[in-house]
Amino acid sequence: MILFRPDEKIIAVxxxxxxxxxxxIAPLVLFALVIIAGALxxxxxxxxxxxxxxxxxxxxxxFFLHLFWIAAFIMLADFFLDVWILTNQRVIAVEQKSLxxxxxxxxxxxxxxxxxxxxxxxxxxxxxxxxxTVRTASEHQDFIFKNVARPNFISEEIARxxxxxxxxxxLKQTI
Amino acid sequence: MQxxxxxxxxxxxxxxxxxxxxxxxxxxxxxxxxGHRALVFVFVAGSAFLFLAGFAAFASINWEAILDFIKNNxxxxxxx
Numbered sequence: 001m002i003l004f005r006p007d008e009k010i011i012a013v014x015x016x017x018x019x020x021x022x023x024x025i026a027p028l029v030l031f032a033l034v035i036i037a038g039a040l041x042x043x044x045x046x047x048x049x050x051x052x053x054x055x056x057x058x059x060x061x062x063f064f065l066h067l068f069w070i071a072a073f074i075m076l077a078d079f080f081l082d083v084w085i086l087t088n089q090r091v092i093a094v095e096q097k098s099l100x101x102x103x104x105x106x107x108x109x110x111x112x113x114x115x116x117x118x119x120x121x122x123x124x125x126x127x128x129x130x131x132x133t134v135r136t137a138s139e140h141q142d143f144i145f146k147n148v149a150r151p152n153f154i155s156e157e158i159a160r161x162x163x164x165x166x167x168x169x170x171l172k173q174t175i
Numbered sequence: 176m177q178x179x180x181x182x183x184x185x186x187x188x189x190x191x192x193x194x195x196x197x198x199x200x201x202x203x204x205x206x207x208x209x210g211h212r213a214l215v216f217v218f219v220a221g222s223a224f225l226f227l228a229g230f231a232a233f234a235s236i237n238w239e240a241i242l243d244f245i246k247n248n249x250x251x252x253x254x255x
């Protein structure tokens with residue numbers, strides 16, 4: 001759970017590009033389809049001599065399908081819980097490393113120095129997704145928005161919000 | 176044989192329940208930037224269906240017949 005400040009406004013919430021999730025889940029779906037096909041065709045083509053084993057095969061098929069179901073949702077959890085939030089005051093990065101392993105970091109917009117975009121490969125180039133690195137004045141870490149859609153647009157949005165934040169801070173000091 | 180199978184089945188159920196609970200906990204506890212209630216509902220419904228299907232498949236296994244099949248098709252064991 002992320003606690004926002006009373007005067008904080010969420011500008012945007014970014015996640016990885018959905019195609020990265022499809023690439024992760026596709027092998028699992030393929031294996032699941034092979035298991036379903038095997039279990040269904042097994043009932044038709046299994047020799048009469050081995051028919052006594054069919055319920056056992058069916059049970060094992062359901063067991064493995066259940067494991068795949070859970071694995072697929074672990075991948076979905078990883079996808080949905082990896083999130084980068086841009087507010088009018090800071091950038092919050094929530095990274096689900098694995099189950100029960102989570103890193104939440106934040107950085108004030110005043111500490112952002114510059115950004116860089118990395119797009120490698122044919123599919124990321126066609127679908128416009130890649131890594132956006134936000135360099136900060138903090139020596140601890142940079143923020144990496146991994147495989148986000150339209151990183152150049154996000155970079156501009158961060159720059160614009162940081163500028164507005166700096167302007168608001170200056171106004172506060174003047175008053 | 177049946178008792179051993181039931182024991183293995185219970186272990187499998189515990190593993191699957193632990194996996195289901197872990198995924199549910201992560202979605203429920205750590206959701207950020209929008210709810211995932213529909214996704215959680217699909218997950219729980221799918222899990223419940225697979226638990227029922229698994230139970231039905233397990234209940235339909237005839238362990239005596241499988242034991243006979245193994246005995247009758249193994250040269251090292253004399254057939255009944």
